[in-house]
Amino acid sequence: MENPENVIEVRNLQIDFHTYAGEVKAIRDVSFDLRKGETLAIVGESGSGKSVTTRSLMGLLAPNAVIKNGSIMFHGEDIIKKSEKEMQHIRGKDIAMIFQDPMTSLDPTMRIGMQIAEPLMKHKGLKKKEAIAQALEMLKLVGITNPEGRINDYPYQFSGGMRQRIVIAIALVCYPEVLIADEPTTALDVTIQAQILDLMKDLQNRIDTSIIFITHDLGVVAGMADRVAVMYAGKIVEYGTVDEIFFNPQHPYTWGLLNSMPTLDTEGGSLTAIPGTPPDLLDPPVGDAFAARSDYAMKIDTEKEPPFFKVSDTHYAATWLLHPDAPKVTPPAEIVRRQKKFAAMEKPEPPIKKETKE
Amino acid sequence: MRKYLLKRIFYLFLTLFIVATATFFLMKLMPGTPLQNEAKLTPSEKASILAQYGLDKPVWLQYLIYIGGIFKGSLGLSFQFSDQAVSYLIGSRMGPSMQLGGQAMVVGVIFGIILGAVGAIRKDTWADRLATVVSILGIAVPSFVLAILLQYYLGLKLGWFPVAGWQGFVYSILPTLALAASPLAETARFIRTDMVDVLSSDYIELAKAKGLSKFGIVYHHALRNSLIPMVTLIGPLAAALMTGSMVVENIFSVPGIGEQFVKSILVNDYPTIMGVTIFYSALLCLLLLLTDIVYGIIDPRIRLSGNGD
Ligand SMILES: Nc1ncnc2c1ncn2[C@@H]1O[C@H](COP(=O)(O)OP(=O)(O)OP(=O)(O)O)[C@@H](O)[C@H]1O
Ligand SMILES: [Mg+2]
Numbered sequence: 063m064e065n066p067e068n069v070i071e072v073r074n075l076q077i078d079f080h081t082y083a084g085e086v087k088a089i090r091d092v093s094f095d096l097r098k099g100e101t102l103a104i105v106g107e108s109g110s111g112k113s114v115t116t117r118s119l120m121g122l123l124a125p126n127a128v129i130k131n132g133s134i135m136f137h138g139e140d141i142i143k144k145s146e147k148e149m150q151h152i153r154g155k156d157i158a159m160i161f162q163d164p165m166t167s168l169d170p171t172m173r174i175g176m177q178i179a180e181p182l183m184k185h186k187g188l189k190k191k192e193a194i195a196q197a198l199e200m201l202k203l204v205g206i207t208n209p210e211g212r213i214n215d216y217p218y219q220f221s222g223g224m225r226q227r228i229v230i231a232i233a234l235v236c237y238p239e240v241l242i243a244d245e246p247t248t249a250l251d252v253t254i255q256a257q258i259l260d261l262m263k264d265l266q267n268r269i270d271t272s273i274i275f276i277t278h279d280l281g282v283v284a285g286m287a288d289r290v291a292v293m294y295a296g297k298i299v300e301y302g303t304v305d306e307i308f309f310n311p312q313h314p315y316t317w318g319l320l321n322s323m324p325t326l327d328t329e330g331g332s333l334t335a336i337p338g339t340p341p342d343l344l345d346p347p348v349g350d351a352f353a354a355r356s357d358y359a360m361k362i363d364t365e366k367e368p369p370f371f372k373v374s375d376t377h378y379a380a381t382w383l384l385h386p387d388a389p390k391v392t393p394p395a396e397i398v399r400r401q402k403k404f405a406a407m408e409k410p411e412p413p414i415k416k417e418t419k420e
Numbered sequence: 421m422r423k424y425l426l427k428r429i430f431y432l433f434l435t436l437f438i439v440a441t442a443t444f445f446l447m448k449l450m451p452g453t454p455l456q457n458e459a460k461l462t463p464s465e466k467a468s469i470l471a472q473y474g475l476d477k478p479v480w481l482q483y484l485i486y487i488g489g490i491f492k493g494s495l496g497l498s499f500q501f502s503d504q505a506v507s508y509l510i511g512s513r514m515g516p517s518m519q520l521g522g523q524a525m526v527v528g529v530i531f532g533i534i535l536g537a538v539g540a541i542r543k544d545t546w547a548d549r550l551a552t553v554v555s556i557l558g559i560a561v562p563s564f565v566l567a568i569l570l571q572y573y574l575g576l577k578l579g580w581f582p583v584a585g586w587q588g589f590v591y592s593i594l595p596t597l598a599l600a601a602s603p604l605a606e607t608a609r610f611i612r613t614d615m616v617d618v619l620s621s622d623y624i625e626l627a628k629a630k631g632l633s634k635f636g637i638v639y640h641h642a643l644r645n646s647l648i649p650m651v652t653l654i655g656p657l658a659a660a661l662m663t664g665s666m667v668v669e670n671i672f673s674v675p676g677i678g679e680q681f682v683k684s685i686l687v688n689d690y691p692t693i694m695g696v697t698i699f700y701s702a703l704l705c706l707l708l709l710l711t712d713i714v715y716g717i718i719d720p721r722i723r724l725s726g727n728g729d
Contacts, residue, residue, distance in 0.1 A: 154631035166622040
């Protein structure tokens with residue numbers, strides 16, 4: 063580990079998928095760290111590689127995936143080099159995962175108590191009875207009312223929000239160091255979403271776990287994450303603290319994402335979707351992959367890939383706009399407004415409460 | 421539930437009635453008469469025998485008489501076996517048929533599940549292809565061909581098993597194998613398709629994320645979920661076994677209902693043909709009804725969507 067604060071260090075990860083049409087270059091040189099106890103949000107449009115990145119941490123890539131390059135260091139060892147058997151001892155114990163759709167992610171034929179107990183029996187060698195007893199504790203922890211009465215129920219007897227709580231209980235029952243949540247609230251309605259997010263925050267404090275939180279809903283990120291990584295076309299294009307990404311974004315793609323996000327203080331009519339579609343990853347473009355959709359593209363963007371430019375110690379963005387020789391551009395009005403807010407925040411004041419649905 | 425059941429039972433009887441009617445008239449279309457040495461009989465002898473069995477009356481009248489008999493609870497008397505009651509005949513021959521059918525079902529379903537599961541787990545590998553070939557063969561090769569092959573090679577050539585007869589368990593092995601082929605193939609095909617689906621579902625993904633081993637995932641999650649819909653296969657499998665038994669019992673000289681049935685057809689033993697047909701239909705209808713009831717009970721449990729609290 064380069065930094066003892068890090069739980070996971072991903073370096074130069076490159077993943078291709080073999081398909082009949084050719085090699086899909088899904089992850090193209092991705093590096094990031096996950097710090098102890100933090101929540102790292104990975105945001106980006108559909109197909110940007112969020113799920114593939116996190117699945118590689120679990121060793122759960124599709125059979126047609128090839129890891130071309132890179133390393134994923136966890137406890138000083140490279141996960142990529144581990145065998146399936148070794149990964150089975152990590153999954154569910156050290157690194158756990160919550161899935162998107164709680165309606166389909168529980169086994170319909172197994173009592174929920176048993177489903178929660180399973181990881182304990184596998185990883186802690188507990189007998190069924192002890193495991194079920196701990197599962198009961200877990201049910202209480204995730205806020206299922208009358209857990210004694212419900213532990214022998216089947217999934218169909220629970221609502222979507224309750225099921226997601228059960229999925230969370232399964233993921234956290236072994237107190238994992240890392241929790242990967244792949245759009246855990248997308249399938250739920252808004253009020254339930256907020257409850258589930260609160261629950262995750264609460265449990266994170268109790269269990270002391272690091273969370274990788276995947277979403278394409280930036281509104282959720284603000285209340286949830288400590289740091290944000292923005293992905294586009296298989297690359298991370300910008301990363302920084304939540305405040306830096308929300309109020310001082312540098313990459314035109316991040317601008318686009320923020321511009322297309324409704325907020326409480328958005329001035330009327332300034333909501334705009336990013337034009338165009340992401341590039342075909344069978345044949346990714348040279349240079350900055352976002353150039354074709356960007357109003358701020360320069361000649362060099364189509365020729366040479368931008369390196370990461372440092373904005374602050376915690377904030378980096380891969381855009382030529384940050385090159386000292388680049389012409390000064392004015393970001394969209396909404397972004398300028400955010401940057402002004404950020405400048406005010408830079409002064410040692412308590413951070414402004416951001417737009418969350420609390 | 422009660423109303424549903426009553427309705428189903430009514431339909432069951434309606435079905436049986438239609439089957440009985442259709443069989444009766446079709447049977448009358450078969451060539452020949454129940455008289456065994458017809459050529460030697462004088463016309464008057466013939467007429468008196470036919471009259472004795474009521475066969476001189478017009479067909480519609482015979483039909484009414486037969487149906488009337490059924491409502492009185494009688495399946496009539498057999499022509500060929502010195503006037504034994506058909507119900508007694510079926511009862512006394514039920515043992516071997518049920519034993520064979522049961523054994524074939526158990527062997528077929530168990531090995532079918534294994535074959536289907538292996539195919540699904542090792543999808544698109546040689547193991548999967550082999551399993552597919554086996555199940556296609558099991559469906560395509562008629563049971564009488566398989567029966568004869570088994571009889572010839574394992575019975576006659578190698579002498580491992582008795583060629584025919586019914587004097588203990590070893591005698592049941594070859595006919596069981598011959599009969600089991602079709603349920604085995606059907607089960608394998610069903611389980612493979614079903615399990616491929618199940619294995620790609622979200623809860624299997626979650627099971628993987630729990631760190632369960634391949635075996636644990638299949639054993640604790642995939643298998644159970646694939647087996648539940650198999651309840652619907654019981655009816656078709658039973659039907660396949662019944663038809664299969666007719667040929668297989670004949671080839672191995674098993675004194676079962678199927679053998680009896682084929683003989684009865686050959687000698688135009690009308691009451692026995694009717695009796696066995698009605699008996700088999702009733703059995704099948706009951707199985708289907710039972711299947712539906714069982715499935716209705718477990719269905720809410722396997723529904724993926726739906727709201728609880
Ligand atoms: N098994 C696979 N075979 C081929 N291509 C794949 C496979 N899995 C993912 N991909 C491709 O990899 C890219 C990244 O996919 P990924 O699922 O990580 O996107 P995502 O960011 O999670 O999107 P979403 O928000 O829709 O979940 C996509 O272009 C996708 O088509
Ligand atoms: Mg995804």
